[in-house]
Amino acid sequence: METATPDLPVHEGVVALTQALCDVPSVSGDERMLADAIERALSIHAPHLDVLRDGDAIVARTRLGRAQRVVIAGHIDTVPINNNLPTHLEGDAETGTLHGRGTVDMKGGCAVMLALAVQLDAPAYDVTWVWYDHEEVASELNGLGRLARTHPDLLAADFAILGEPSNAVVEGGCNGTLRIELRATGRRAHSARAWMGENAIHALAPALALLANYEPRSIEVDGLVYREGLNAVSISGGVASNVIPDAGVLTVNYRFAPDKSAAEAESYLRELFAAAAPELDLVVTDSAGGARPGLDAPLAQHFIAAVGGTPAPKYGWTDVARFAELGIPAVNYGPGDPSLAHTDDERVPVEQIIACERGLRAWLTSA
Amino acid sequence: METATPDLPVHEGVVALTQALCDVPSVSGDERMLADAIERALSIHAPHLDVLRDGDAIVARTRLGRAQRVVIAGHIDTVPINNNLPTHLEGDAETGTLHGRGTVDMKGGCAVMLALAVQLDAPAYDVTWVWYDHEEVASELNGLGRLARTHPDLLAADFAILGEPSNAVVEGGCNGTLRIELRATGRRAHSARAWMGENAIHALAPALALLANYEPRSIEVDGLVYREGLNAVSISGGVASNVIPDAGVLTVNYRFAPDKSAAEAESYLRELFAAAAPELDLVVTDSAGGARPGLDAPLAQHFIAAVGGTPAPKYGWTDVARFAELGIPAVNYGPGDPSLAHTDDERVPVEQIIACERGLRAWLTSA
Numbered sequence: 001m002e003t004a005t006p007d008l009p010v011h012e013g014v015v016a017l018t019q020a021l022c023d024v025p026s027v028s029g030d031e032r033m034l035a036d037a038i039e040r041a042l043s044i045h046a047p048h049l050d051v052l053r054d055g056d057a058i059v060a061r062t063r064l065g066r067a068q069r070v071v072i073a074g075h076i077d078t079v080p081i082n083n084n085l086p087t088h089l090e091g092d093a094e095t096g097t098l099h100g101r102g103t104v105d106m107k108g109g110c111a112v113m114l115a116l117a118v119q120l121d122a123p124a125y126d127v128t129w130v131w132y133d134h135e136e137v138a139s140e141l142n143g144l145g146r147l148a149r150t151h152p153d154l155l156a157a158d159f160a161i162l163g164e165p166s167n168a169v170v171e172g173g174c175n176g177t178l179r180i181e182l183r184a185t186g187r188r189a190h191s192a193r194a195w196m197g198e199n200a201i202h203a204l205a206p207a208l209a210l211l212a213n214y215e216p217r218s219i220e221v222d223g224l225v226y227r228e229g230l231n232a233v234s235i236s237g238g239v240a241s242n243v244i245p246d247a248g249v250l251t252v253n254y255r256f257a258p259d260k261s262a263a264e265a266e267s268y269l270r271e272l273f274a275a276a277a278p279e280l281d282l283v284v285t286d287s288a289g290g291a292r293p294g295l296d297a298p299l300a301q302h303f304i305a306a307v308g309g310t311p312a313p314k315y316g317w318t319d320v321a322r323f324a325e326l327g328i329p330a331v332n333y334g335p336g337d338p339s340l341a342h343t344d345d346e347r348v349p350v351e352q353i354i355a356c357e358r359g360l361r362a363w364l365t366s367a
Numbered sequence: 368m369e370t371a372t373p374d375l376p377v378h379e380g381v382v383a384l385t386q387a388l389c390d391v392p393s394v395s396g397d398e399r400m401l402a403d404a405i406e407r408a409l410s411i412h413a414p415h416l417d418v419l420r421d422g423d424a425i426v427a428r429t430r431l432g433r434a435q436r437v438v439i440a441g442h443i444d445t446v447p448i449n450n451n452l453p454t455h456l457e458g459d460a461e462t463g464t465l466h467g468r469g470t471v472d473m474k475g476g477c478a479v480m481l482a483l484a485v486q487l488d489a490p491a492y493d494v495t496w497v498w499y500d501h502e503e504v505a506s507e508l509n510g511l512g513r514l515a516r517t518h519p520d521l522l523a524a525d526f527a528i529l530g531e532p533s534n535a536v537v538e539g540g541c542n543g544t545l546r547i548e549l550r551a552t553g554r555r556a557h558s559a560r561a562w563m564g565e566n567a568i569h570a571l572a573p574a575l576a577l578l579a580n581y582e583p584r585s586i587e588v589d590g591l592v593y594r595e596g597l598n599a600v601s602i603s604g605g606v607a608s609n610v611i612p613d614a615g616v617l618t619v620n621y622r623f624a625p626d627k628s629a630a631e632a633e634s635y636l637r638e639l640f641a642a643a644a645p646e647l648d649l650v651v652t653d654s655a656g657g658a659r660p661g662l663d664a665p666l667a668q669h670f671i672a673a674v675g676g677t678p679a680p681k682y683g684w685t686d687v688a689r690f691a692e693l694g695i696p697a698v699n700y701g702p703g704d705p706s707l708a709h710t711d712d713e714r715v716p717v718e719q720i721i722a723c724e725r726g727l728r729a730w731l732t733s734a
């Protein structure tokens with residue numbers, strides 16, 4: 001089936017553009033149409049940029065020979081839609097609220113980037129704009145990670161900004177994230193003679209009790225306080241309605257402060273569950289370290305001064321951690337309340353989208 | 368696709384016949400081919416029987432005008448196969464062990480019935496032989512239940528024997544069975560900001576802890592001791608690996624002694640879980656009362672005397688409870704250790720199959 005690539009309204013303001021980006025659904029793995037639309041908009045409206053495509057990631061660079069280069073990046077995928085598309089604007093385009101999947105995480109940021117990429121043909125720094133795929137799924141699929149592995153030269157920069165939702169204020173660093181499976185093994189039997197078997201679902205009880213009673217910690221790092229979280233995100237087990245189950249799996253997501261590495265976070269969980277539920281197998285299925293705030297870099301200082309506001313900690317893991325790994329100082333700055341990301345009533349005050357465009361424009365035109 | 372109906376070796380001994388019945392897979396819902404084979408064998412080899420087909424149930428009756436009629440019944444479906452077919456015989460056909468799905472639950476019993484149905488053209492009582500479908504799944508699908516609702520006249524009798532595995536000794540009555548779902552409701556949020564959501568999987572923790580710590584009771588009824596069981600048979604929950612889940616379901620199977628009705632068993636569970644996990648919704652999804660031993664009926668006494676041995680309690684729920692509901696005294700009597708039913712290494716000593724054939728034949732030819 002041939003589907004026409006949508007035209008994006010890059011000159012009609014960032015609110016209309018956010019809405020247009022959201023209304024091209026792009027759940028992780030299904031980003032192609034939106035990537036095509038962005039690539040097409042750049043090829044038509046931004047002749048001053050070198051545009052490259054890698055999978056469903058797009059890299060667009062100025063080549064002005066400036067002394068410093070910055071990366072400004074955002075992911076174009078979203079979590080699954082849940083009756084929350086197409087978007088709808090409540091109120092007017094200056095003060096209203098835009099509702100729908102992706103309005104917060106993070107097509108508002110992508111729209112700000114796209115509008116400025118098209119308009120700013122002579123920014124104060126050379127800019128590498130990156131829109132990428134597969135951020136909302138397993139770490140090894142991440143489009144920015146793929147670029148870092150296969151084209152690290154494309155990401156070379158002195159500073160990076162990630163347009164993740166941060167209520168239009170600068171958020172430094174990020175928590176790390178670890179996903180583990182706790183696997184129980186038992187022995188099947190007819191449920192009428194349960195004593196002949198060993199119930200693997202029952203064996204998950206102490207681990208689940210630990211999670212239900214766990215008090216997550218708040219940890220200060222470089223002056224910012226990071227709030228942690230330890231949660232079941234999936235549970236499964238069962239063979240048939242009259243069989244004692246021989247297998248059960250509890251999947252746990254640990255969001256940990258950037259005072260520790262992913263390896264240290266893993267050791268912590270291993271100790272925790274070895275004490276509470278020694279008979280379970282613990283298998284790490286996803287792991288990504290956090291990033292310390294990194295607000296002392298000169299470009300970060302200049303950026304904070306230009307956009308204003310007081311920097312805050314970033315709770316969610318974001319790809320600033322990938323820049324941290326490449327040795328590039330990076331911060332989060334984008335429209336939207338991150339606590340509304342992934343919720344069914346995801347929504348953004350349009351003022352925040354406009355504020356981010358203004359902030360980034362001020363910085364990029366005032367070096 | 369046309370598939371030929373298999374020929375069953377009804378004259379080659381009950382061991383070969385058990386093996387043949389097992390080797391025609393008949394997982395619940397997929398009994399047609401085996402039902403066809405049994406119907407065909409009766410039509411060829413048992414002209415003395417009136418044979419009726421209802422769905423995948425077969426009813427075959429003598430019409431000898433005897434003073435009393437007995438029903439001898441068995442289900443032809445099995446739980447799912449788990450690399451345990453085709454059957455294999457370890458040792459010889461007189462003293463060996465037959466391995467494979469269905470050898471215990473309950474194609475050994477079905478084979479004994481089929482061999483005797485064909486051979487005994489003038490039994491001491493009129494006999495109604497019943498092979499039926501859908502015993503291993505939800506109660507409302509049960510083939511014997513369907514016959515009881517739609518053709519109760521076909522089941523009219525003074526006494527009933529169910530060929531369920533009982534180690535070839537008479538097992539009286541049966542436990543009841545109740546299946547409930549405990550449903551938790553929460554609120555989704557990004558797992559990086561878990562405090563914005565409400566984790567429905569965590570909400571299952573107290574109910575699961577109750578099950579893991581529960582000490583099942585043993586209850587004496589009419590001189591036989593019934594052992595109960597309370598077990599998780601399924602658990603599920605989870606939206607995505609970075610989302611706090613808003614729903615979780617724990618499915619529980621309660622096997623209860625025949626001192627109480629299904630309604631009383633339900634009340635007991637409601638009290639138990641209301642105290643431990645008041646925020647969960649409890650929904651009954653399957654319910655079937657047990658049966659008291661019923662060994663005082665004259666035909667039961669005669670049967671026990673003919674086959675020998677000391678009656679024991681039946682732990683598993685069986686369709687004797689359906690006969691109890693119809694007012695027909697009923698017992699379990701069949702080859703195989705019921706504690707091996709549904710296990711991967713389901714297996715039967717062939718001596719038990721032969722013993723059951725001998726016992727039933729002795730009774731039916733000695734009134």
